[in-house]
Amino acid sequence: MRRMHRRHVFVAALAAALCVPASGVSSAAGPTMITKAGKNEGALNLIAWEGYTYKQWVTPFTKATGCKVRSKFGASSDEMVTLMRTGQYDAVSASGDASLRLILGKDVRAIDPKVIPDFKNFIPALKAPSHNTVKGVHYGISLQWGPNTLMYNTKKVKPKPTTWGVLYSSKYKGKITVPDNPIQIADAALYLAKTKPALGIKDPYELNDAQFKASVDLLKKQRPLVKKYWASAGDEIDLFKSGGAVVGASWPYQTNTLKTAKAPVSDLIPKEGATGWADTWMISSKAKHPNCAVSWIKWVSTPKVQAQQAIYFGETPANTKACAIMDKLSKGSCAQYHGNASAKYFNSIKFWKTPQKDCGNGQSNCMDYTKWQQAWTDIKS
Template identity: 45%
Template sequence: MRHITRGRRHAAVAALAVGAVLALTACGTGSGGDSGGDAATELGEFEDSVSILAWPGYVEDGSNDPAVDWVTGFEEKTGCTVESKTYGTSDEAVNLMKTGDYDVVAASGDATLRLIAGGDVAEVNTDLIPSYAGVFDFLKDQQWNSVDGKSYGVPHGYGANLLLYNTEVVTPAPTSWDIVFDKASQYTGKITAYDSPIYIADAAVYLMAHQPDLGIENPYALDETQFQAAVDLLKEQRPHISEYWSDYLKEIQAFETTDSVAGTTWQVIQNVLAGEDAPTDVVLPDEGATGWSDTWMIASEAKSPNCAYAWLDWIASPETNAQATAYFGEAPSSQEACDYRDDCEAYHAGDADYAAQIWYWTTPIAECVDGRTDVECVDYAQWTEAWSEIKG
């Protein structure tokens, strides 16, 4: 895998993506453009600079590694000097965007709806972003990046939260998440799980297949009964957990020492283990999986909207997107980007059937994102409270 060492280092930072959120009851509106109204209809002259807020590894200018630089080319092409700041959690990103100091933000699905509901980001006119046309269709117009048919950003990259297992201990090869849930007792004390409230959705994905009477249609839209079932499943899992991981290095070490033999992971982590000849493999289980698809968004009161639009087009362009997503350790957002990468197959880039099995992180809100209007769903603030109870 190209840039594997750097990619895995920065992929680890994404593990901090989820934090407590305020209860949201509606996300149907969001401001846009310079005036805070509709999306821009045309672009003007570039401003002198653009301020970007992003995950580490998303805005590289060669200062961390001279060989990793997709900022300089942008500055030379547009004349927009890039000023960037990194953040460690989605909660931090949401709070920073409220300051009005940033023109652009790269947001994960657990932050996007908050930003839209708060009027902190603008609707974008994708006609003004030529690179958008090449973005995979299955990443466009999704509930974490669009509201009421309006697009609020450009997809960056994506990935699934896969099932990682020790091929010498876990036999036969698993095809279901049952080995970390209903059959976890077979490997008690050696099961690992992602350390975040959003992991409740992983339990919900499992219940969708194994307890259909619950009527779960979307793992991020859970009413009280459905939510409690997911929480109960995770409480049953708790005694079998070796550790909850958020540091990818610790998960790698745990699988190398066999302290853990099965649990949630990312493809980039398996790539590292395979490179070290560890007896591990990954699978996208029959039930499907959760995952992520980050979105580049423009501030509703952007001081440099023209440079902001230019950045969204640049970061989605094939060569730039290929470099950025490879560095981070995720699938790119377009097939054309794969012309500049040699590992797209490992990430199942462009495989629509594979992508359809992924439930991308989406902010749970009181207004059910599955479209139900006869019940109220459990919002993410309550997910956070429940997660503390689950871990004990």
């Protein structure tokens, strides 16, 4: 296997060498798979979700490796894909609705998971998930995962909400906030899957014409109830602090930050279930600091950093060894963030993925992501 691999690398390199003077266009094979890490380059440019590059684990990383980290927060998966295509960044913490687009766009490099020592301790579901592994080739290393939650003000919202329906009812009109993101259509579809079974929605990312229309109509009805479509996590935190919103769709990060600031908020997964994310660190095919990027992925895969990030952001680590450290850092946090959760819980979350024409059941009458984006502009207008 290993030998064959080398030959592949050789052939690809030869092809690339022949190609460059002829046309100046990179070869179809693209950059080679990363199979080992060399000397660190001293710098690293990252695109990350807000809260993923906290100084608590970035500072010791720089100290240990000499890689100076510069990170830019991506506000949405769409923005992350666009930023990665500029070629100015080395790696990205891509969610499932961005990772496949990056792979098909040849924007990211394949990596041999053997390079990452902690990979063997990852939960089985995140070793080769379909959002970052294509035909057995890994294009990144899984990081963390978690659900999108329903956050509410415990003083203003009574009784405690149990359903996503609270975001579609006029009870809290003008006090609702939801993300400004086309992938929100999946949240509406998930709600409809449970409340209107006649539509037959099985996967909230694979919607046919009628299912899609029903979801979009629901969101159009929600439009006048919404105080503000939040663009960044900070936006939603401000809204809850100032009293502009009392209930909204959120990430655990906002709840954690607001709780630290002593705001009366709580969050939960409503009875209809939740959409969620499973993030992957991916290395750009144009990375100028690939070795630092590999070092970074090694670093964030270690149980300690996995635990720190899980507690800071409020998500579940991919590394099973992180659980014990989480409990040491903050008692009961492993159970709180489902660090020891079963495969059943993992499967109950509908992870973000890029909607495609191909419905996955042999039919190709589903709405693709361009349709989702157009619909989102329509909903907001």
